[in-house]
Every structure is written in structure tokens, then in C-alpha cells.
Amino acid sequence: MVLVALILCAALLAIVPIAIATGRSPSGRIIVYGASLVATTALVLIALGSLFAPPSTVTLPLGLPWLGAHFRLDALSAFFLAVVNLGGAAASLYAIGYGAHETAPLRVLPFYPAFLAGMSLVVLADDAFSFLVSWEFMSLTSWALVMAHHRVADNARAGYIYLIMASAGTAALILTFGLLAGPEGAYTFAQMRAAYPEFGAAVVLLALVGAGSKAGLVPLHVWLPLAHPAAPSHVSALMSSVMTKVAVYGFVRIAFDLAGEPAWWWSIVVLTLAGITTVMGVLYALMQHDLKRLLAYHTVENIGIIFIGIGLALAFKAHGMAAAAALALTAGLLHVFNHSLFKSLLFFGAGAVLNATGERDMEHLGGLIHRMPQTAFVFLVGCAAISALPPLNGFVSEWLTFQAILLSPQLPSWGLKLIVPAVGALLALSAALAAACFVKAFGVTFLGRPRMPAAERAHETDRFSLAAMGFLAALCLVAGIVPGIFMDALAPAVTSLVGQRLPIQTGVEWLSIVPIAESRSSYNGLLVFLFMIISGTLAASAIHRLASDRLRRAPPWDCGYPDPSPATQYTADSFAQPIRRVFGTVVFRACEHGEMPPPGDTSPARLTVTMRDLVWDTLYAPLASGVGAAADRLNHLQFLTIRQFLSLVFAALIILLLVLAIWP
Amino acid sequence: MRGLTFDIAHMLAGSLVLISFLQLYQDRLYALLNVFALHAFVLALSVAWQAYVQSAPHLYVTAAIALVFKAIIIPVALHRIIVRLGIHREIEKVVGVGTAMLIGMGLVALSMVVMLRVTTGADPLAREDLAFALSVVLLGLLMMVTRRNAVGQVVGFMSLENGLVLAATGAKGMPLVVEISVAFSILIAFIVIGIFLFRIRERFDTVDLQALDRFRGERR
């Protein structure tokens, strides 16, 4: 099975030269994206096929000479392979239509299939070297894609920061594998599993830094909202919804599979980071008025939710509560799947809006629902799903995470007893804020009146994009209605990691899902959906028969004030102003400063809002200035005279001779 | 007899170190060249004496090369160059004479300590030779560091090479290959320096290294 998967990855890589050859011609786009669509769908089928099959391994003569490259397709990698390639297939389908507007095709087409292949290879790798090669190959190709529109200054800066953070992450992972492999270099995962690593804590912390920086945990997230919007939309969809999941896979594989028995305090670190990430992510998102940056920041929040699930699973596993650990891990992994669906959908929508209007800034959009009805509907389904509204899939994984939190009072350690409720509160707070954020995103972009002529001239996107978005929306609904199937698909992966699984969901009558026997609570997506449909049609038919159906159009009530200019509408900033006053003053030191013109003067009043990104100011700015200062001080050494260089050599000789004279 | 030969070799090597100190002291170019000539002459004597002691004929060739090239041809050539360049004026050294001497003393002490501690096993003649050779090398280096003038640096480099020749002859049975190579390198070095000096002279009318330093790459 894994060999077939590898062949398909090789096929994806084979598309690269074709892309370079046919890049300029319009047919090139269709060939490349069509071929990657076929390859990724095949990979999805293989992944689904091997979800329940026993793990298959293969060793190729590549990679480290005496070791060879090991690849393995077990339940966990099968699930993530399916998630990666499902996102890839949707993005390829979408790109067939969206790619037509690409200004520099030769900078995007060759790297796109390579990026897909890189991600799939990371999930299949079974030894440290091939894992890191494919991991960094994934970052390299995505860096090239982020640099596709390098003429824009802050894209180049985003690409630069992204590559530095990615390399720092890889360095942390190299150190992790250094610890796991030990001095004699036992690099295959099988050897690592056998050898019991005594520095388990250091391994997990380094893995948290390495994988966390790629996933976007808060202190390490700064590159994500810069890099994701800079890439073309179908690539930023892939990066946000799929690449971050590969990072989650990296952490899960190391923390659960390779690092041996977890200590209880590991989960405290993961949970605190995850809690902060959820709230900070959504608060950042609320303050944005660039649609794609908003979605990128929101990815940070969802990564936090996933890591809450994983942190809880670590805590339960440390205390031997296998059933609860199975529940928490299933919640985390299900949210991986759900998030990859609706985040790709939302990014596709943002791409369609960008194509139609040429604008990313929500302040210049508005009223697109009249001009792009299908995109609006599908985008609405995406927004509802991400805000965890019941019939859709967002709610299911959040519900499971809440159930997992409810099981944690049985944890003996005091630290966890205090942290888990706090994390539960943060999760609830971020869910509510997410709903607010996506009311703003959908409302300001699609509803109301167009604020700029560009929004007025918008037109519906092509059918390929709509097909991709429709497919993902339908999948969101299906995952929301019958979550049992997807939870059972996760069972083999969860059993391999925590040794136990959730009760069989499809067996439960009426397709509802039951987290754990003793919690006796259950949720039935299908019934809730049917209930809403029935009551809705009941009300509609009652009104249709009893009430009058007369309807008249009239100008909206404007309180007698005659100026109908679109500027009177609420903009993204004004919509977020109440929440900014509640949370922003603490988190971003937001302060509003209004200058009123002197009485009688007709010049407009000015309201300026200043916010500071505390993470950047406290962590990255000093780091950058430190390196700059050191570089300046050392730079003088370049301009010494020959005599001074000679005295350097002389001093080195004398020191060494002194060492020899004194020491042995 | 063994005592006498050892004493003479010891005396010659010691005098070589003394002359290196003298070179440090000189602050005019002419005097520096004369002292260097003396330095090379004493080296030739000690090599010849080593040749006699080790009864190794090839060392005589080295002594001859040292005498002819380093004692006679090079100082004369440098004299003519200085005359042509018209720079036989005062050399201002970077480090004062007193401190240079002090550092020189420290260096000799260091080389004594290092060499004697290390070569406990070898025979006394070789140990002495190596210790003196190392101190001559270090003094040569010190001279290069304290000189501002290109010619001064070259002379410092030459005295450093003399130290090497002293060490090489001290090691009994070192095949001739080494001598030729050292001589070979002096020859080439000298020619290159000459070309450079002319070119430097031609280019910007001075031999002072400071003038050269203004053209360091990537001025700040």
C-alpha cells in the first residue's frame, strides 16, 4: 500500500518538469492542476483503503547511505494522508478555475505539485532523516509559493520571516531526533520506539517548539498571518488548512508514538500554550480588516483547539485513563479533519472575492451577495461551520472537546485540576469570539452595500471554483450530520496511540454519537438537522397559508438623515470596536484617540486607533535588534589594518602556547 | 669534546636570539638592514657548525645558501630599493621600544618553558636548538606586528624564516628537501616582495602600510 502511495508522490513530483515546460501556455495550468487533482484523489482513496489495514512499510535505497529511507503507512499516517490529499484535491479543482488570473504562472505551477508531494511524504516518512527532508522540502516549496508575488514588498518580507521560522522549527526537530536517536544514530522510528528515551521531557518540549512553530502556536505564530495571505489563494488554503495539520501530525507522532510514556506535567505546558493560542488567535483575527489575514489568524485559533484536544489526551494517557485519552484524541483529530474542510472552503471564498474585485481589504467590499450569490451561500456555510453552529461539523468536534474537558476532574494532579477548567473557559470564550469574527467577515464582505466601485463591478467566479467550494460545503454538512462514521474511521489511529478507542458509534441507534459510556450524554446531528428542517417548513407553510404574501420594496429607515452614502455602514473596524474595547485594551494595548476640529471648522474629525502586537514587540523585535547590534559590533573586524590582523594571529599563537605550557 | 661542541652551538643560537632583540630595537631602515645581514651571517655560522657536528655535508650547502642569499644579496638589493624609493627616513614603530623589549622577553621565556617541558626525551642539543628557534620565530613575528613600514615587515618575515632554518638544522638528519624548500621560498618571497614594492611604489608613492590600509575593501 505504501509503495503505491510513494509512486503517486513520485508522480506528483514528475508533474514539476511538465509544469516548467508548459507553464506559460494557458493549457499548462489545466494540465498541472488536472494531473495533481487525479494524483491527490488517488492518494485519498489509498489512504481511506489503508485506514483499517495493518501498517505496511518499505525501505528505499535513498536517504542516509547506511540506513536507507523508510516509509510506513499505518492508521495515523493514513488518516493524515487522507486529510492532506483531500485538501490537495479540493485546492487543485479550485485552482483550475482560479489559476487563470495568475500573473506569474511559472512561479506557481512548478512548486504546487512539489508542495503536495512534500506534505504527503512527511506523513509517510518512517525515519528521522526522510521525515526532516520532506518536512523542510514542504517548507521550501511553500516559501517559493509565498514568494510568487515577490514584487510586493511585504510579500518578500513575509517570505523571509517564514523561511527563518521554518528553519528554526526544523533545527528544533533535528535536536529532537538527535535526542531520540542517541549518539550512535538509531534514526529509524522503529529503533526510536524500541529505545526508551530518558530525556522524554526535552524531546516533547523541542517537538512542541519545532512542530508548534509550523502549526502556529502563539509565541511562534508570527510568520503565519504574514505568509499565508501572501501566497495565491489556493496555496494559502493549502498552507492554512493542510500544512498546519502536517505539523500537528509531526507533534502527535513524536509525543504519542516515539517519546514513550508521557510525564504528567507535559500536558500542562501543551494545554496552557493551546489555551493562550485559541484566545489570542481569535482576538488577532477580530482586529483584522484584510480577509485573508483574518482567516490566517483564525487558523491559529483552530490549531489551539486541536492542541487542547491533544493536551488533554496527553494528560489522560499520563494517568492511564485510556478511554478518556481516546475521547480527547478523537476530538483533536476530528477537529483536524473538520478544520481542513471549512478553512479551505473559506480561503477559496476569499480567493473568489479577490479574483472578482481585486481587493482583499474588507473596508472596500460589501454587497457581494447580490453579485456573487453562489459564492456567498457557500461562504456562509463555511462561516457557520467554523463558528461551531449545530448542524455543521465545527460543532461536533467542539462538543467532543467539551465532553473530554468534563471528564478531567478524575485527574489526580492538582495542576491539571486548575488548568483544565481555565482552558475550558478559554475554549468557550474563543468559540463565541469566533462566531463574532465570522459575522464580521461575512457581514462586512457580502452583506450591506458595496463600499467601493470595485465591489460593484464584481462578478460570479468560474464553475470549477464553485464546484470545489460546493463539494467542501457538502462535506461539512455530511460530517456534521453523521459524525459517527468519521469517528469510527479515527478509531484505529487512536487505538495505536493511546491503546483504547471510543465505543462503536455507527452501532448507536439513530446515528447519534456517545462519547463515553459513563458520561451518558449523546448528540445526534441528523435529528437536530431534521428537527430544524421540519419546524422551518412547518412555520413557512403555516405563514404561507394564513399570513398575507404581499411584499413592497422601499428605502431603508435612515432616521430622517438624507445621506445614503455607503460610508454610513458599519465597517470591519467599527464592528470590532466594542470587542476591542473589552479585550483589546488588555491584549493589544489598544487606545483610540479622536481629534475633533475646533467648533465652526468644517474639517472632518479624525479617530486613530493604535494597537501593538505584544508578541512581536517582546520576543522578535529584541531578537532582531540583538543580532543587528552584534553584527555591527563584529563588523569592525572587517576593517582592521594588516598589522592588527597579524596581532590577532600572534595572540592566537600565544594563547595556545600558554594553554600548552600550563595544562597537560 | 661533546661539551665544547654543545657550548659553541649553544652560543651561536643564543647570539641569534640576541640579534633578533637588536633588530627589534632598530628604528632606522639602514641600521635594520645591517643588523639583519649580521643575523643571517650568524645563522650561516651556526648551520655550518651544526654541519660540522653532525658531519652532514648537505648542511654546508644550506649554510652557503643562507650566507650568500640572506647575508649578502638580499640586504644589498633592499638597500638599492630603499635608495630608489628614497624612504631612508625615520621608521616610526607602532609600539614603543620599551614595551617591545618587554614583550620580547616574555616571548623568549614562553618558548623556553614550552619547548623544554615538551622535549624532555630528546637529546639536549636538539632541545636547546628548538627553544632558541621558537624564540627567534616569535621575535620575528613580534617585529612584523610592531612595524608600520612594508620593508620592516618583510625583514621581520625574513628573520622569522631564519628561525625556521635554525630549527630545521637543529633536527639531525632532516633531509635536504627542507633546506631547499626554505631557500626556495625565500627566493620566491623576495621576488614577489620586490615586484610588489615596485608596484606599490609605482601606484601610490609610498611604502607606508597606512597608505595601503585606506584602500581596504568595502570602506565603512
Add this chain to the structure above:
Amino acid sequence: MALILDLAVQGAQMLLVLLLAPLLTGLTRKVKAHLLRRQGPPLLQPYRDLVRLMRKEVVLAENASWLFRVIPYLVFAATWVAASLVPTFGTGLLFSWSADLIAIIALLASARFYLALAGLDVGTSFGGIGSSREVMIASLAEPAMVMIVFTLALIAGSTQLSTMAAYLISGEAGLRVSLGLALIALIIVAIAENARIPVDNPATHLELTMVHEAMVLEYSGRHLALIDLAASLKLLLYVSLIACLFTPWGMAAPGTGVAALVLGVVSYLGKLAAGGILLALFETSIAKMRVFRVPEFLGAALMLGLLATLLRFVSGSL
């Protein structure tokens, strides 16, 4: 046979909830009027308003999209489903295991989500004011509600409402500090969610102060009827939630005879009336807060909820 009886009970519950909702709103207005020494509209006035609105024509803004016309049905459907899942007179509801308390909160959140979107659709500043303030209030009310659910779930051992009610009826819980805190928090959240006096004035149409009314400013005719009915349904839902969780006596256990059901209905009506009167009393005794003091008010609810959950986490008995 039992299935039909359960279906009947569930159907009765859905109808009962629908009918009683306008009555509760009418009762509150009536009591408030009397407290202010004025006559006030008759008890059945809300029913007449609904019928009147049904017959009037819908005046739609030029800019309103298809979403604007669909949202009333969505809001009504979500609120009605949520209301029909909260046990009123009997605990053994047929569909209670299909959605637990978290699902009910999520249904209310989706209703609020669509209503906020409706506010933004027309493109005037009033809709914007309403939606942004509603969303700010929700961003604090919802986590407080989730914390209350945590507390109750930890006491009753499950998030299913019917199991919670059954456990609380059995009286094993007894008097607990966390239950008290949860009650206060739930009352604060109920007031905020239903746009009652301290948070928002349901009666006024003064643009700058209203929150809920601002979102529905543009609705008229049958759409406005649906939204008003949904609003009163939501009020009924919260009152019956408080009644079912904190004063569960008199509710009919599942599968008991018709007599118990009748007793359940009677006790439920009593509780409803008491709730309405208490709400009217509270509203007349307090003035409306400034918009940006509401976050402290709701912050208190969130802190109480978190404290209650912490107590439950830390020790079994508290």
C-alpha cells in the same frame, strides 16, 4: 404503544411551548404596567399583535438580499427546536437524548448568528450598531453559559438535560455552593440573552441604546411576527430552563400516568407565572446600564461560572 405516548408528550410539549410564549411576555408587560401604577395592555395583547403582523404586508428594504427573507424562518426554527428540548412539565422527552444542553446553547448561538447577519444585511448603521453590540454581549454571555453547563454536568454526571433534571428531582444533589453560584450566573445570562432591562430595553426604539431591536429594525409584517415569537420563545426557554434545573419539583417522571402529567403542567404554569412576575419586579427596580458597563456585568457571570466549575473540579462535595 409507549412510543406513541412519548411522541404525544413531545408533540404536546412543542405545542404548549409555542402557545405559552406570547402569554409570558404579555404577563410580564402587564405586571410591569401595574407596578408602574398604570393599566397596561391586556394579557392577550401579544397574540393580537402577532395576528395583526401576520396580515400586514412586508415592507422590504431595497438592498435586502434573499438571506434577509430566509433568516426569520431560520431563527424561529432554531429557537423552537431549542425550546422544545427543555423539559417543562415532564422529564422523559423522546428527543432529549438527541441534543444535550451544549447543543441547545449552540442552537441559540446560531439563531443569534443569523440575526446579527440580518442586521448587517440592509447596510444602514442601526443594523450595524445592533449586531456589533449583540455580538459583544454574546462573546461574554456564551462562555458564562458554558461554564454553568460544566458545573451542572459535573454535579449530575451528564450534559443531557433530562438526566440532569431527573438527578436534581431525586434531591441527591442537596444544597451546594456551586449550584447557588450557577443559579445567579444563569439569571444574569438569561437577562443579557433576552435583552431585558439592565442590558437592553425591550420596549424602547431609541436608536442609540437598543441592541436586539436595532437588528430587527428593518423587519415588518410576517417576518417581524416570526422574530417576535422567536424572542418570546427564547424568554420562555430560559425561564423553563431555570425552573427545570433549580425548582424541578412537580415535574412528571418518564412513563408515569396522565395524572402526573396534568400535575406537571399545573406546576409548570405556576412556575412560569412566578418567573414572569419576578422578572417584571426586577426590571422595574433597576435602570438600564451604559453599553460599556455591560461587559463588567457579564464578566461577573463568567467569573461566577468559572468559580463554580473550579469548585466542582477541586472537591466532590462543594
Add this chain to the structure above:
Amino acid sequence: MSLDAVTAVLLIPALAAALLALLPGYRATARLNILATLLTFLVALSLLFTRPAPGPYLHVDDLNNVFIVLTTFVGFTTSVFSASYIDHELEIGRLTPTFLRFYHAMYQVLMFAMNLALVANNIGVMWVAIELATLTTVLMVGIYRTHEALEAAWKYFILGSVGIALALFGTILVYMAARPSIGEGLDAMIWTTLMERAASFDPALLNVAFVFLLLGYGTKVGLAPLHAWLPDAHSEGPTPISAVLSGLLLNVALYALLRFKMLLAANPEALAPGPLMVTMGLISALFAAFMLYRRRDIKRMFAYSSIEHMGIITFAFGMGGPLANFAGLLHMTMHSLTKSAIFFAVGHVSQVKGTQRIADMGGLTETHPVLGWGLVLGVVAIAGLPPLGIFMSEFLVVTSTFARAPWLAIILVLAILIGLAGLFLRLNTIAFGEPRGPVAEAKASYVPMFAHLALVLVAGIYMPPHLVAWFQNVAKLLG
């Protein structure tokens, strides 16, 4: 000495040097130059299969076998590159025809000197060869006769000669240590005999010798306190020479240092040279990484990058152990291939843009796509990003060191990251962004550059078993 492959490797460049010194005209000499280096490369390739017995002066064993092939191969590709480069230099008049003959002759003498240093069995002959190589490169660096070139050449000469003198003193000390057990005369200088009887030498003398050798040959390798000549020599000399300097001469000097490290490894009581090399390696890696940031000249920047990589390699050999040594050897090969490819690209870039100042060049991937992406690939390779070979050696060094000495590994990783950040900071302005500087199409041969990068890419994924076997048993020898 029979005319076997080893002597042929030396004879061809010597003859070519003599011939080239006489022939006027550009077209013929350039082609002869390429032919000579090609012949040497083919002979060196034949050495891979038939390996002559070690003679008193010349010998071929596992270690220098690979390096001879590498040196001759890079020499050949550089000569191909220099053909088109010099053609352009002649056009713009920076190089007069009289100096051209001198340039080609010196190129071949340099090749002769490096090959001699690699195959020399006698440590004295090795020293002479390296001295000759230094002197030829000094002359080549000064060939443009601009002020900066002269200053760079003069600085290179002084520092190089001092370094070489120290190395000679070290060689003498080694001879002194070997004399009591092996006896006087020639065979006390033969490396193979030294290796056999290394255990019986006087360890204390060996330590002092190694200190002098480390400082002597270290100057030629460009380790931190002794590096001053390297950046100026690279940026002022003609680019083919920078490529040869950075790609090969540093390797040859480090190869010489390895020879003596083997000697010390064979003698148990001698103090382990490890800590010495580790400290110098770390200092130069960290120092060079920081120096990348404020560079304004593109060739000087890559010179500092060479210092950083030499630091990493010395660190790897300092740590010792089979994994780290294997990584060091691999890194030497990969670095010379990548760095010479980068200098090929940089050569053409500076010709196309007419300047070496980074501020005056920009948007290369827009104006010259092939050259631009070649440079990007080169920088990606040198920064140690995975699909290319250098990542494998850095991976091995860091993982094998982290388990034993965590703090050292962390400092090394820090140096690599800071270096990477500096390089990409400059690459962003050179290869991307608004195009700056002339956009005339470059008449350049990209074949050598992409050949090197292809080799590095292949080595990153698949390593031929023979090469691996050689590296592994040399790694064991290195101790």
C-alpha cells in the same frame, strides 16, 4: 618514478603551465586550459579504479582518492567557466592580453600545486606544494592591479606566509618527534611510515607540533582569528580564482590538517586535538554568521559563508566519532561543489550587473531567470536546506553531537540559523523585488553551475556505495 596515473596527474598541469606561458592569443589558450584540466580529471578518475602502490614521495589512499577526483573535477568545471568569464573580462578591458598568458599559466601551476599537495606522501613535499599554491593565488588575486586588489594580495601574502612558516615549524617538530623511533633521513618524513609507528612518538612534542600545524594550516583553511585574508582575496581576485580558492584550496589545507589529526589519533597518549578544533570551529562559524549581515559586496559575503562552513567542518572533525567524521568529509565535498557553483553564478551576476555591490543589483529572477534561480538554488543549498546534500552532513553533525554535548550542538545550530538568516536577507534583495541594474542578457555558460548543483542534489538523496565505503573507513581512521 614510473609513469603511472599518480605522476600523470602532476605532469599534465605542469606541462600545460609551461605551454600556456608561451602561447599568445585568447581562444587557443582557453581551450588548451580546458583540455589540460579535462585530461587531469580523466586521469584522476582512472585513479579511482587502479590504485598504484604508495611510493616514497607520492601515494594514494582512501582519503585523498576522493579529494583528487573532486579537485580535478572542480578545476575542470572552473576552467570551462573561466573561459567565458575571461572572454568577457577581455572585452571590458579589465584584463590585458599579456596578463592573460600569465593567468592561464598560473592557473595550471595552481592545479599542479594542489594535486601535488594531495598525493604527497612526504609531509615536507606537502608543505612545499601548499606554499606554492599560496604564492600562485597571491599573484592571481593581485592580477587586476587595482588598489583594492593589491591591498588584498599584500594582506594575503603576509598572513599566508606567516601561516606557512608556522606550519613548517610544526612539520619540523613532527620530524623531531618521529626521529627517535624511525631514525633520521628521508623516511622520517614519509607519512605512511609515520602512521605505522605513530604510537611510539613522544606525545608532548606531537601536541606542540599539532598546535603549530593547526595555526599554520588553519590560516590557509580560514578559521576565525586567522581568516582576515580570505574575504578580501575572494572579492578582489577574478571569480574563477575565488571559486578555486573557496572550493579547493580551503579543502586542501583542511586535508593537510586531517593528515596530522590522523597522526595524533594513532598515538593514544597525545592530547585529543578535539577540543582545540571544536572551539576554533565554533568561533569561526558563529563569527562568520554574524559578519554576513553588514556585507555590501556579494563575493565577500560568500567568502564569509565559506569561513562559516569551514568552521562547521572543523567542528565536525573536532567532535570525532564515525558519524561526525563521515559528516565532515561529506560536508567538505558538498561545500566545495556548492560554493564553486555559487561563485560561478556570482561571477556572471557581477558581469551582467557590472558591479559587485549588492545595493546596485536586484530582481535577478525577473531579469535573468535562469541565472537568478541558479543563484537561489545555490544559496538554498549552502544554507543547508534539505533536498540538497549539505543538510545531510549538518543533520548528522548536530544529531550525533546533541546526544553527547548538548550545549555545543545548540551553539552550532544557532550559528547555522544566524548564517541562514543573513544569507536570505541579502538574497531577498538580489534575486527578488524590483529589478535594479542593467538587464542586458548574460552571454554565460550555465553548464558548470547546474552540473555542480545537480551533483549536490543527487548526493542529498542518494549516495553511491563506493563513496560511502571510502568515507566510512576514513572516518574510522580519523578517530
